Amino acid sequence: MYEQVIEALKPARYSVLTDDDDLEELYRLRYTCYRAENTVSARADKRMSDAFDETENCVHVAVRIDGTMLAAVRLHLLSKLCWKSPTLEVFPELLDELKQERTILDPTRFVISSSARRQRIPLNFLTLRIPFLASIFYDVDLALAPVRAEHTAFYRRYLGYEPALEPRSYPGLAKPIQLLTADFKEQREKVLARTPVFGPIEDIPHANIQFPSLSGVYAASKSGSSEAA
Numbered sequence: 001m002y003e004q005v006i007e008a009l010k011p012a013r014y015s016v017l018t019d020d021d022d023l024e025e026l027y028r029l030r031y032t033c034y035r036a037e038n039t040v041s042a043r044a045d046k047r048m049s050d051a052f053d054e055t056e057n058c059v060h061v062a063v064r065i066d067g068t069m070l071a072a073v074r075l076h077l078l079s080k081l082c083w084k085s086p087t088l089e090v091f092p093e094l095l096d097e098l099k100q101e102r103t104i105l106d107p108t109r110f111v112i113s114s115s116a117r118r119q120r121i122p123l124n125f126l127t128l129r130i131p132f133l134a135s136i137f138y139d140v141d142l143a144l145a146p147v148r149a150e151h152t153a154f155y156r157r158y159l160g161y162e163p164a165l166e167p168r169s170y171p172g173l174a175k176p177i178q179l180l181t182a183d184f185k186e187q188r189e190k191v192l193a194r195t196p197v198f199g200p201i202e203d204i205p206h207a208n209i210q211f212p213s214l215s216g217v218y219a220a221s222k223s224g225s226s227e228a229a
Helices: 002-009 020-036 086-090 092-099 114-118 123-137 149-159 184-194
Strands: 012-017 058-065 068-078 104-112 142-147 162-168 177-183
Touching: 002 123, 012 020, 020 058, 020 068, 020 104, 020 114, 058 123, 068 086, 068 114, 068 123, 086 092, 086 104, 086 142, 086 177, 092 104, 104 114, 104 123, 123 142, 123 149, 123 184, 142 149, 142 184, 149 162, 149 177, 149 184, 177 184
Parallel strands: 104 142
Antiparallel strands: 012 058, 058 068, 068 104, 142 177, 162 177
């Protein structure tokens, strides 16, 4: 699997989305992916977005191959400076972590195009690199994984997550979501030892991501990184 992921990384490009046209492409990809799995209702505009897409602590990252957006994930960075997050609304117990001035990464709207799945491109690994690299860059304490029950085994096997709270209804989705969490600073080296492709890859510079600093919106619990992850 490692070699397959490396080969897929070579033509892949990561980008942080801020342009309106890019975001519109993202919302349409998101809608198509969720509709393919019957997890959202049909919409005439064929796009899927919500108020959390525009919060100041939100970062959208996409994966393109040959110029086509094939996957994306939405990140919310939580610290003492900003507590806005979709998963925090569903699982308010997480407030206890923030009150202890711990930092949290909340990745949501994880989507992969059905065409990429049919081509067996390992975009699940390529896309999950995004929250892992973000956790490194932002020096996160607690990483969340709000996922459907059938996806929990992957997160536990490869990323060291453990179930935290029972499945609950999630706004806008037809299927319940279970919350997994990982103490990132404890799990980081273990994950990289098992699956090094989740981390920075020196031989493929474009496999890194230029995350925004989020200065004034996010503050690490201790000094964080200022370099690209």
